[in-house]
């Protein structure tokens with residue numbers, strides 16, 4: 001029995017070696033040497049893009065998900081097409097137009113990426129910085145490619161284009177790591193809807209809830225943001241959909257429509273407490289909301305809002 005337990009422990013305790021590429025990318029997450037540049041750039045981005053409607057659009061708040069990932073299709077699609085056209089005869093003009101179209105698409109792509117990147121954790125910013133270096137290098141190489149093509153140096157234009165494609169692939173790979181390994185851009189609260197059984201659940205006594213002051217309560221292993229205002233009890237998932245910040249530590253404010261909102265203490269995402277809708281990013285995903293009721297004996301019950 002003991003021998004078996006020890007064997008299991010050894011298996012679990014020594015992780016398999018990751019591939020060189022994965023190790024290299026994971027190493028970037030811990031590359032402190034990138035921090036100074038990341039700090040300088042994120043400060044500059046926050047100054048240039050203050051909170052407000054423009055920044056919300058760049059984050060993708062109106063779309064309900066980040067705007068950056070779908071926009072990357074513009075330059076990537078155009079430039080991958082160029083790589084194919086450059087292998088075919090009689091496509092000089094079409095390739096030239098697509099290089100320019102990719103450059104035009106790179107502008108909103110970069111702006112949305114910068115806005116999102118400026119509100120990430122340090123490990124995400126390190127990877128994001130190298131991701132941006134790759135895509136910026138690609139953009140510079142395609143710019144040079146366009147100049148060469150318009151001056152009639154087609155061979156040089158094609159060579160610069162393929163070099164740009166290589167840099168773009170490096171940037172794209174790191175973008176995938178950011179999105180899927182480090183979960184930048186994904187909602188960090190959506191799973192709550194799958195973790196709470198249907199129906200009403202006892203949460204706490206209404207007497208425990210201070211008026212106008214948010215507190216944290218647990219429903220099973222889920223953490224909830226609970227705010228009582230007079231006879232009303234507003235309940236949201238506590239982990240912010242942006243990067244899981246604790247909403248119960250946030251400020252309660254009223255927005256321009258006089259709706260009661262909570263501002264996340266980490267990056268300032270603002271949610272209406274009634275329904276969890278996003279007022280300001282960087283969060284783009286609605287905060288899961290719960291219906292509540294107070295029984296005659298003062299028990300507060302909640303259930304996931306339908």
Ligand code: FES
Pocket residue numbers: 240241242243244245264265266267268269281282283
């Ligand atoms: S965790 Fe970033 S705004 Fe809440």
